[in-house]
Amino acid sequence: MAQKPQQQQQQNVAYTVEQLVAVNPYNPDILPDLENYVNEQVSSQTYSLNANLCLLRLYQFEPERMSTQIVARILVKALMAMPAPDFSLCLFLIPERVQMEEQFKTLIVLSHYLETGRFRQFWDEAAKSRHIVEAVPGFEQAIQAYAIHVLSLTYQKLPRTVLAEAINIEGLSLDKFLEQQVANSGWILEKSHGKGQLIVLPQNEFNNPELKKNAADKVVPLEHITRIFPILG
């Protein structure tokens, strides 16, 4: 399977705010809770798109209560959720004049590089804007996971240099990283003729579309079967 660089594994934290959002999504009083929750997501490396959209919505209803610092954090977290379209989902709710601010322009450029597979430019730009992205722990790893995701959709085998550029790891650190991937994620390293190392990524239905057909053909979802329950009964 292609790796999904989500922050899913930690989603079941802080149930109370999630519940607030579910029960009371259109209540201006929960705004401070939602802001605290954004900070909590940053420090505990968790993520809730629903809560963050809810907050952006409240800002949209009452622009005078908007904190651009919180908005910036939400956007960085949304970048980290790539390949999900969360970053655009957030931008749809942020007024254009706010998007004109320098820190948001930078984030939009970063998003553009990620959306168009230009990792070299992305890492260069991110290096220039450390103050924005380093404020959010786990940022690099999340983007690396996205890079590996999109590479896994695309390649069966790729040159080491292409990988190095995409995840911004080189030399010995890259050797170490590869070692881990070989041990844990089924990667295989090959020598190619005169071009240095080749990396064989595990096959999935996207980098080997043959795999998909068999799977989709034979499965009938339960919901479809339920339609004939009354008849069977």
Place this chain on the structure above:
Amino acid sequence: MASNYDYEDAPAGYEDQRRQDLGYDPNFVPDSVKSFVVHLYRHIREKNVYEIHQMYENSFQTLSDRLFKDTPWPSVDAVAHYVDNDHVFCLLYREMWFRHLYARLSPTLQQRIDSWDNYCSLFQVVLHGVVNMQLPNQWLWDMVDEFVYQFQSFCQYRAKMKNKTEQEIALLRQYDQAWNVYGVLNFLQALMEKSNIIQILEQEKEGLEQFTATDGYDYNGGSNVLKVLGYFSMVGLLRVHCLLGDYHTGLKCLLPIDITQQGVYTSVIGSHIATIYHYGFANLMLRRYVEAIREFNKILLYIYKTKQYHQKSPQYEQILKKNEQMYALLAICLSLCPQVKLVDDTVNSQLREKYGEKMSRMQRYDDEAFAIYDELFSYACPKFITPSAPSFEEPLVNYNQDAYRLQLKLFLYEVKQQQLLSGVRTFLKVYSTISLGKLASYMEVDEPTLRTILLTYKHKTHAVDSDGRIISNADVDFYIDDDMIHVVESKPVKRYGDYFLRQIVKLEGVINDMDRVKLE
């Protein structure tokens, strides 16, 4: 007046003449209107849904065309004593009164505020469960639809601050709760929750409850009003969220309704269209093109086959307009994701007729192509709103276009990110394998750039669905093995299982119908 004739037989000229002589007198109730309210009131009390529907759909329109082309209906106070001053009936009458006013005349600010008050009273009565009527789905849908429409209309009106009079500004400040976005959303949410509609739909799946099978009507003496309003409120919430640019939340609101199946939402053409239009649009904005194409295709085919039956309906023009808009959205989707196989031949030939030439120009991704994307999007998108109140400080500026401009800009940004993909697609289609170097030289880019374009292709053609799963939207797919590209033309997966299940259900229906036939 001499005789107490029925409203349908009224001689056309007489009342018209009288009205024109006097100008609009809100207290003047023509006999035909008196007869209308008396009959409608009686049918409502007798829970005669068929007759209510006839009067609501036909008589109301006929009378409006004949007597109230450019004036409002008589005021509620003037008709109240014909209907025992029935509180709920008067609220319903006013709801129609305002709807007629919005459709034919332009409402004043005071009227907008009054209409909001009327919706508040009406929904509160419904939410407190004291309504025991049975109203046609068409009417209940129209209420939700109109409620959202008037909200949208109010936001547009309020955002045009430049030419507001001092008096209007004073009113806006004074009645800042009127059409407040929290109020609007919370009414829809409350209707949905109080009606327990989500649980009802869940239980129906297990056969414990009937809702869809009876089109939401209650044949055990109860009322359908809260339940069906709650149901349509989910569509209302989808629409409001789309107007706000919150597509993710909008789709979430619609989740309890399974749009792959028929449902109460398909029982009213306006609701059917509004649901699919917003569902498709939201999916387009989320880059789930295949999903959008599939649903647009289905509804456009449905409209094509059934529109003749709606020719006389007051919604006919609206149906045609949404039809055209959805063709434009389909043209956008197919230009970004050319999965023509998903589109029925009839729909496709209509599409080619309307947009064939534009679509071929959209493939070129030059300035002219962007201009067409811009044009089609602007024509077909919802009327986006800014929900917040203006700052009343000078200078007063118009901001009614802000929300639309933002959505348009972000959409065009997305199109630009995809501009090189159609070039790749063209080459991939004619090769089964091609080396990176060769493709790079054909596309006149260097190899590293080609790699980024191919990554972009993969990323943009693989959407993430609501469960976080990766869904391929690619018509042509490929993979790279070292420096060789292998092309895989994706064939649509045939879902035999689903097909057979549908046929089983159909057969069962036919057998049931046959069983019901009694041979004399």
